[in-house]
Amino acid sequence: MTNQNNNVVRPEVNSCINTLISGPESMAVLGEFLGFSHSNFIKRLDLEGANVNAWIDLMRAASPTRSENQEKSSWILYHPSAIKLFDEIIYSAKGKEIVFFLDYDGTLSPIVADPDKAFMTRKMRATLKDIARHFPTAIVTGRCRDKVFNFVKLAELYYAASHGMDIMGPTKNGSAVKSNNNNNTNKAVLFQPAGQFLPMIDEVYKILLEKTKCVPGAKVENNKFCLSVHFRCVDEKSWAPLAEKVRLVLNEYPKLRLTQGRKVLEIRPTIKWDKGKALEFLLESLGYENSNDVFPIYIGDDRTDEDAFKVLRRRGQGVGILVSSVPKETDASYTLQDPSEVEHFLRRLVEWKRSSNVNPTSA
Numbered sequence: 001m002t003n004q005n006n007n008v009v010r011p012e013v014n015s016c017i018n019t020l021i022s023g024p025e026s027m028a029v030l031g032e033f034l035g036f037s038h039s040n041f042i043k044r045l046d047l048e049g050a051n052v053n054a055w056i057d058l059m060r061a062a063s064p065t066r067s068e069n070q071e072k073s074s075w076i077l078y079h080p081s082a083i084k085l086f087d088e089i090i091y092s093a094k095g096k097e098i099v100f101f102l103d104y105d106g107t108l109s110p111i112v113a114d115p116d117k118a119f120m121t122r123k124m125r126a127t128l129k130d131i132a133r134h135f136p137t138a139i140v141t142g143r144c145r146d147k148v149f150n151f152v153k154l155a156e157l158y159y160a161a162s163h164g165m166d167i168m169g170p171t172k173n174g175s176a177v178k179s180n181n182n183n184n185t186n187k188a189v190l191f192q193p194a195g196q197f198l199p200m201i202d203e204v205y206k207i208l209l210e211k212t213k214c215v216p217g218a219k220v221e222n223n224k225f226c227l228s229v230h231f232r233c234v235d236e237k238s239w240a241p242l243a244e245k246v247r248l249v250l251n252e253y254p255k256l257r258l259t260q261g262r263k264v265l266e267i268r269p270t271i272k273w274d275k276g277k278a279l280e281f282l283l284e285s286l287g288y289e290n291s292n293d294v295f296p297i298y299i300g301d302d303r304t305d306e307d308a309f310k311v312l313r314r315r316g317q318g319v320g321i322l323v324s325s326v327p328k329e330t331d332a333s334y335t336l337q338d339p340s341e342v343e344h345f346l347r348r349l350v351e352w353k354r355s356s357n358v359n360p361t362s363a
């Protein structure tokens with residue numbers, strides 16, 4: 001496929017743009033994207049004489065039709081609420097050690113316009129602290145390690161940052177399980193499979209900053225072993241030209257690839273490493289490589305989390321839980337609507353664990 005200038009458009013750029021612009025969530029998030037509530041958005045459309053189709057589409061999004069309702073009901077049938085089916089999950093975990101893998105953005109913290117302000121609530125931090133007291137727990141994120149650590153601030157967790165390309169063990173209340181470097185001052189770093197890409201990532205970061213500075217709202221985030229180009233605050237009309245700028249830069253770097261998240265394009269090395277591989281690495285590090293006694297629970301909201309859901313399905317172990325309030329294609333088995341439901345689910349796990357410690361026959 002070619003664009004207006006007859007340049008070949010890399011298929012992943014094309015599909016990223018299509019999903020950014022017309023994915024199943026597009027109308028439902030249109031108001032959010034523009035920063036209005038639905039009712040304010042309708043008033044605004046009225047005032048500015050926007051086209052009727054957009055208004056009708058928005059009406060549809062605000063009042064789901066029978067078939068949309070049916071679609072949601074059948075989706076929920078296949079991906080039921082992890083809170084409603086809490087007992088079923090606990091029953092499957094019986095006699096096994098639960099290990100938690102938690103994505104950060106959209107799972108532990110709500111999605112916000114400014115990526116530097118994606119804070120977790122205090123309640124979530126307290127619950128996470130309790131979770132980590134009872135179960136090995138890892139944060140698996142596209143963020144760079146320092147940034148996510150500054151948000152979470154819990155040294156007792158594992159961190160698989162930069163989409164799993166920067167894995168660190170607990171630095172207090174526990175110790176690193178194994179290390180791939182001999183540097184004693186950095187004992188907690190467990191694995192960094194993309195080290196040789198650092199200079200290239202830095203170079204591309206600087207180029208992208210320069211190339212995108214003329215696009216209002218565009219933001220490039222350096223996640224150390226990968227980069228994010230944010231579209232959330234960019235006018236939708238500028239999405240295609242912005243993606244084209246990213247494509248032109250990436251054309252010069254065949255060792256980097258493009259993936260897509262929530263209103264973000266992510267640039268990362270072409271190595272075969274993702275959140276699923278990070279999950280397997282951590283299970284192995286914890287001594288569960290060939291064990292049937294482990295029950296991994298992975299909770300995430302984004303496309304990149306699907307790699308981990310697939311790994312769990314393939315291993316036939318544990319459960320994947322997708323955080324979403326709208327139907328999405330997923331390999332997860334259960335769903336939670338938003339970070340506050342994630343907190344609720346984690347809190348129930350803590351309470352269940354405490355009560356089963358008091359009454360061990362119930363575990």
Ligand SMILES: O=P(O)(O)OC[C@H]1O[C@H](O[C@H]2O[C@H](CO)[C@@H](O)[C@H](O)[C@H]2O)[C@H](O)[C@@H](O)[C@@H]1O
Pocket residue numbers: 103104105106110111112113114115116118140141142143221223228230231232261262263264266302304
């Ligand atoms: O793996 P994750 O922890 O989910 O990280 C994926 C990306 O998350 C962040 O971007 C997303 O959240 C932002 C803050 O809510 C939001 O503004 C943005 O639109 C979302 O895409 C993060 O900033 C990226 O670097 C991560 O790759």
